[in-house]
Amino acid sequence: MAGNKEEVKLLGITGSPFVCRVIIALKLKGVEYEFLEENLGNKSDLLIKYNPIYKKIPVLVHNEKPISESLVIVEYIDEVWKGNPILPKEPYNRALARFWSKFIDDKCVSSASKAVFTLDEKEREKNVEESNEALQILENELKDKFFGGEEFGFVDIAAIFIAFWIPIIQEVGGLQLFTSEKFPKLYKWSQEFLNQPLIKENLPPREPLFNFFKGRYESLAASK
Amino acid sequence: MAGNKEEVKLLGITGSPFVCRVIIALKLKGVEYEFLEENLGNKSDLLIKYNPIYKKIPVLVHNEKPISESLVIVEYIDEVWKGNPILPKEPYNRALARFWSKFIDDKCVSSASKAVFTLDEKEREKNVEESNEALQILENELKDKFFGGEEFGFVDIAAIFIAFWIPIIQEVGGLQLFTSEKFPKLYKWSQEFLNQPLIKENLPPREPLFNFFKGRYESLAASK
Incomplete structure (x- = not known):
């Protein structure tokens, strides 16, 4: 170029x-x-x-x-692109950011999705439990306003699935995977994060997404 | 400190x-x-x-x-520790190194292990096929002496499972997952890599490892 x-x-x-x-x-x-x-x-x-x-x-x-x-x-x-760094600067904090974002992908994303989008009751229970355990670990891990400290960073961005997508799919499936009662610190984090202007402006519109997942859920139920 | x-x-x-x-x-x-x-x-x-x-x-x-x-x-x-870099310097090559090392963990490690350590014939076949597909993708990807170019690097180190461990576990299980006939370039790579002095000196001794996996395999077979 x-x-x-x-x-x-x-x-x-x-x-x-x-x-x-x-x-x-x-x-x-x-x-x-x-x-x-x-x-x-x-x-x-x-x-x-x-x-x-x-x-x-x-x-x-x-x-x-x-x-x-x-x-x-x-x-x-x-x-x-160097401005507005996403990962921390210091190697140890970078390693932690990579560890926790991998944890979110390995432990939170699939368990929460499978908890909602399955017909098998046992499979659902297993995934609800796994989702609970993973979110509890993040609840314990969260020390500051964001995972990245006072500014959001790599782990917060990785965790957008938890902040925005889990509330939608749990409503679709009638589950309570992620609530302020169960995970107060993590819930507070999610509200802070979603209220950041840059995040708020770049989320997909909620209603079409809800309807999309609702349709997927209903066609799954209909295939019973 | x-x-x-x-x-x-x-x-x-x-x-x-x-x-x-x-x-x-x-x-x-x-x-x-x-x-x-x-x-x-x-x-x-x-x-x-x-x-x-x-x-x-x-x-x-x-x-x-x-x-x-x-x-x-x-x-x-x-x-x-900055000397002897492991990841490439240029961001695009760093991204590729991260992509391929994740590919090895996601696609090669578990399929090859499960192909050997399962009693279920269907499960074995499925994993043999997945292992074949993943190794074929790596075979096609390998352009130079090493994944890292003329010197070994991040992806080569990630792929040590393929070079050293797969030959051992496939012998244990009587399978042909990774052979010079099936994957000539990848096989040549594995020999070059294992012959690097630093690698050769730091591999675990083969025989006790073989016996360990053999024992695991036999106790699995005995539990049929």
């Missing part, structure tokens, strides 16, 4: 928490980008070209070079 | 590929450390203190500060 011309494309869908992580990182850095909305029922040639391994969103394409995996992308964005 | 005094401890077991990653990183950087051999049947108070979330090895304890998750530890080591 010639000179300073940056071409940044993001392949994604509006309602994905993983895409939302990348959008927040790009907005935080003030990076202009083109959003290419995918249809996951009929994946674009571009998605298959740029993420041949997983064929999953999000994919960030920076000057024709593709990167997949949301946390890898966020860290890449943090390394390329 | 006073002055330059560094206190580095590694909690692990000798035969673990995840611990081996950390040992290689420490040796590459020339960091002196104390190895604390764990007994996973009776975990030490230190392990429970330093990794209360997972109670798993490896844990690196640097000046009393613990870090878990082998890839997080290797990246930490690379950030703290």
